[in-house]
Amino acid sequence: MARRRHIDLTRPLATGVRWRHVAWCAAFAGTLVGPHVTLPVHAADFTAKEVTTAMFGAAAGAKLDYSGRDLSGLDLAGLDFKQAQLTKANLFGTDLAGANLSGANLAGAKLDRAVITRADFTAADLTGVTMLRPTIYSGLEPDQREAPRFRGANLTGARIMAVRLDGADFRGANLTGADLAALDYPWGDDRGSPQRAVLLGCDFSGATLTGVRLRFAVLHFARFRGADLSGVDFTNADLTKADLSGANLTGANMTGANLDGAVLSGVRGLETVQGLHLARNIETAIR
């Protein structure tokens, strides 16, 4: 029997529920049928049990197809997706902690607010995904061991916004045209500044980042060894002690970037970098 989640409005509400929507619905429904109403708040196409059972029962190489399906809000933590098809799937708020999504096809999927602690996206197709404010770490202090893995993944055109991804592994990944720039709110955040992507110690070695937007990104100790950084927008990014040795920086934009202690040895195309004269602390960079 399929399970549907309801909120019993006669009981205290749990956290994590869309409070504002429920409150409005409750107010409206209460005027019609009294206080004893239950409202469906979960619209996923499957239950977590159904997805788990299907994935577990699938033979090797079967590649289950959830393309375009709504799996939002489900607890799918720890699940082996067995290279499933998840193109344009709705994974908003889905718990994918520790899930094995290696080799899965997630092109165009929505991963906004998803929990991706320790998730494995190795060699996954993440072309055009959106990943707004995902949950990466289980505690308040980032533990880099919990970072998801994107090694060899295709993140072409992905939008990864307002994220803290310390220690994530992007080695050999293709991020061509991806957007990891700061979120610009007209009103700023509570500190009056744009919400920056924080990518401390991320490893982009051997990755392709052609045309990636990394404006305002915090990239302390990030590794870009041998990466293709042509056309990357590093405007106002913080590259303190980042390792760019052997990277291709042709046509990149370093306006306002902080290069304090950054390693630039063997960098190609440095003469074509825009705004290099406006970069900060370039005199401390290691060439």
Next chain:
Amino acid sequence: MTSPTAAVPAAARARRSAALGLGLIASLALIASVALRNPPDASAQGSLPEVDTALLLAVDVSNSVDDTRYYLQIEGIAKALEDPGVISAITNGPQASIMLSIMAWSDRTEIAMPWVRIASAADAKAVAARIRRMPRINGQFTCVSRSLRTIADKVIPQIPAKANRTVVDVSGDGREDCNPAEPVSDVRDELVESKVIINGLPILDGSEAATIEQWYKDHVQGGHGSFVIAADGYGDFERAFRQKFIVEISGAPLPGRHAAVR
């Protein structure tokens, strides 16, 4: 490629027909909801081994369980596995084997030991040694409903065996305190509907010592032949657990006040 949604077009048609009237919508939605939930055709279930019992031990690691209490539970489980009576119960069943897994539960759940097959005294002793080496897992609150939900949705569907009986063994020293989205008994009943037996091992210790046994009977225990055995404090956990373990594995009815059939 295998589709878990054998009749997806039916769902799409149902959506497009929304303007045709409520009756038609309801009919199509019913058809679609059944069709959408069809399991995939490709299955790996055929190759799974048969065992007598799949036993999941759900161990409370909430804030009230300090290191001493945690290790009393773990040591109690390990010693039970080394007990000749328990080993005899395991190896004398029709399939002469069981599957065992341990899940730590509190405000979050974590599989402390994945499913392992025990088919001999050597297996049992090796698993006991493995249990003693398990890293300490900590938690905060006592989220029984959420833990049972994880068991129902994630743990039971992934038992790598065909088990004649599936038993969930919940131990703990407190009642639900997580303001759950679903009542504990609702999730319990869902598990029971899928033929899972849920036994309880409330530990009579602390402020809820006088009431926790009855709360387990009312909210946690469920399934044919299910029972609750209380441990009179953490020091009594080993005895209570060993007794419960033998009954769970052998499937024999438990005499006295503990037995219950739901």
